[in-house]
Amino acid sequence: MLIRNKLTLRFTLLVLAIQVSFSAFIYYFHATTRRQRFEHRLVNMATLAGRVLVRTGKLESGNLGSIRRGDLLLVPDEEISIYGPQGELRYSSDDTINQRYNLRYLGRLRTQAPVFFTASNSQEAVGLVYSHRGKQYTIFVSAIDRLARAQLDRLRILLLVGNVGALALTILAGWYFAGSALHPVARIMRQAERISASNLGRRLHEGNRRDELAQLAKTFNVLLSELEQAFESQKSFLSHASHELRTPLTTLMGTLETALTYDHTLDEARQSLGAGLEAARHLNGLTNSLLALAKVDGALPAPVPVRLDECLNQALEYAHSKYPGRELRLTFGDLPASEEADVFMVPGNAQLLTTALFNLLDNACKYSVGAIHSELGYAATHTLQVRITDTGRGLTPEELSHIYEPLYRAAGAAGRPGYGLGLPLTQKIVQRHGGRLELTSVAGEGTTATVWLPAV
Template sequence: MLIRNKLLLRFTLLVVGIQLALSAFIYYFSAFSREQRYYHRLEAKAVLAARLLIRRANLDTAVLHSFRRADLLTMHQEYIGIYNEGNQLLYGLGKPLRPVPDSVYLNQIRGPRPAHFQLGGREGVGVLYQHQGRNYRVLLVGQDVFGAREFAKLRLLLLVGNLGALVLIIMAGWYFTDQALRPIARVVRQVKRITASNLSRRVAEGNRRDEIAQLAITFNEMLSGLEQAFESQKSFLSHASHELRTPLTNLLGTLETSLAYDHDLAEARQSTASAMEEIRRLIALTNGLLALAKADDTAFRCEPVRLDECMTQALTMCKTKYPTRTIRLAFDDLPDEVEDPFMVMGNAHLLTTVVFNLLDNACKYSTGTVSSTLGYANATTVRLTIADAGSGMSAAELAHIFEPLYRGNNGRQVPGHGLGLPITRKIVQRHGGQLTLASVPGEGTTATVQLPGVG
């Protein structure tokens, strides 16, 4: 079901429910009020009849017979009955109570409070009246014709009013639902015009305060991320095709040259060595792309890892690769709150790869001493800093340094494919950390890794 129809249905049911509850309250309150008014009227007349017939006339038969119906009969279908203590009828005027015996009602008249009865279409009261030490029971029954007519008019008014209000409620609900969903419909129309070829378009954000505006802002932020991802993908494909095409072209050229011009074993061996070197470049590039893809995997086993041990392993690997390079390791002061230093949650192999990649970059682009420092940014964050004194990078180069296969001006003469930093950053992010680079041309580059600590 459409949200428009759901809102309309719920709005209609809610308002109709409130309206019916109010109508029911009015109906039953009016019925109760009419009944109480009529019973009060019957009680007053019953007491008046008792005073007139028992106290004044003293139930004298000659006097009672002198009363005409018009003298006491003022209610529709009225009946007045006076009974003694033995429930014998002493005086009766009007339509009798048959077929129900009078004793059925007289036995309910016991205390000083009047008794109320429902007799088919009539209503009645019974009053206990004392005179000269004797108890008399007075029954007064009548039919509230005028009250019933007014009540019928009220029922008709409520029925017509509720039906008319239902129509108005549906119309009002449709109008307000349309007004409420109109901004969403506008957003939907704008979104439908956005395709992969024009991700630069954005949705109107309205007043930037209500829920619809927040939805539009969130969608625009998502579009910005998608646009950036598409641009990164295009750049990655462009660089990957270039990086793959160069060794493949060189390999093909070497093999064609060898086939055409190599006539002795020495020349063939030299061409084969060149081809093998290009194949090694292809393998290294392929392994780098595979590692970059695996860096997005969040299903690796996560356990407590000592980052200083990962640092030691990475230093050993780096010294093996760069035996003449000086790499210094220092430790900052530990916070007092830390019980188990340099403990983080993650994968030891991946974290060792992070440290090695950063050390390898520092050694690759710098001929001086490489400094590494392990410490804490605060009581819950482990911080690793690796600094070199190389040529550094400009701000424009830093803006693209984490793009796969991107290489700065200072790295075009150094072997590599521009995959180390993107892989390193993704691994750090998968561990809930952050990798930042700061560089000054001519002074060097500093890489900082911050990871959530344990304990």
């Protein structure tokens, strides 16, 4: 069911429930008021009959004088019955009155409180005890409240017709207001339908920028910005990857074709095989780097406590082995105020953290001929910091803005080994460990890579 239909249905049911409840209250109030008013009138008529017939002694003497039966009847179908102290019928306004209901309640009237009951059909009755000169007479008066009941019937019809009409208006109003409330949603849907992979630069209209729909549009716009950035990164990655993979493949194929066609001696063949092997190694290294980058994006093993200083020492050993003549320095920065047994502990994966730190050291050694300075310490009580500084050529602001794009290589990387995957891989590893990587650089002075990781 469409949301508009749901809103209309719920709004209609809610208003209908309110209408029916209010109508039932009005009807019940009027019916109760009518009954109480008519019962009060019956009591007055019974009291009047007692005063006229019992107090004057006419009923006791049996001589009504000038009073006729119909003289005491004030409302349509009124019936009056009076029973004596012994329960005998002393007076009835009509000889055809059915005394069955009166006799049923005769034994219950032992107090001065009147008893109300329904005699037959719509005829309502009251019975009360009237005392005179130490004797108790029981008076029953019944009648039909025709006028008030007719008014109550008209009220019932009026409420029924009014509720049906109000229901129709409620459905129309609910349909209109639901459509009006959902109009911004429909607008967002139309705008979203026009957005595709080829035009991710389009954005949703954010309306008044204050209500919930505006917040939803803003959230979608943020998501679209991230998607656009991801698509651009993917395009750049695919472009660079195809180029990087094509070069060693072309070299390998060309070398093998040349060897097959022109190599006639063992020395020539060995030279071609060496060139082909170098191209294959380059292709293998690039493939492994791409697989490592994809692996970090997947599910990682459950984190365990890891000593970051041991990871850094292991990365320094790898760097010493790869650059045996390079000076690598390690210092320790600020430590926690209360020294504990397990300092430099972080939750994560030791192999990945070592890889990330080695990539930073490898870049520093690759693009700098001077000493490489590493510092490990606490940036805050629960935050560890690793800073690696070199004195190389540095990076321009434009190069820094693209440095985390896979397969991107700065101008100074020309002629140097690498695939442009080390920093993107390092950034993903650091982010998957809940940390942050930041590079600052000054052209001609050097580059500083800083890693912040949450401590255990």
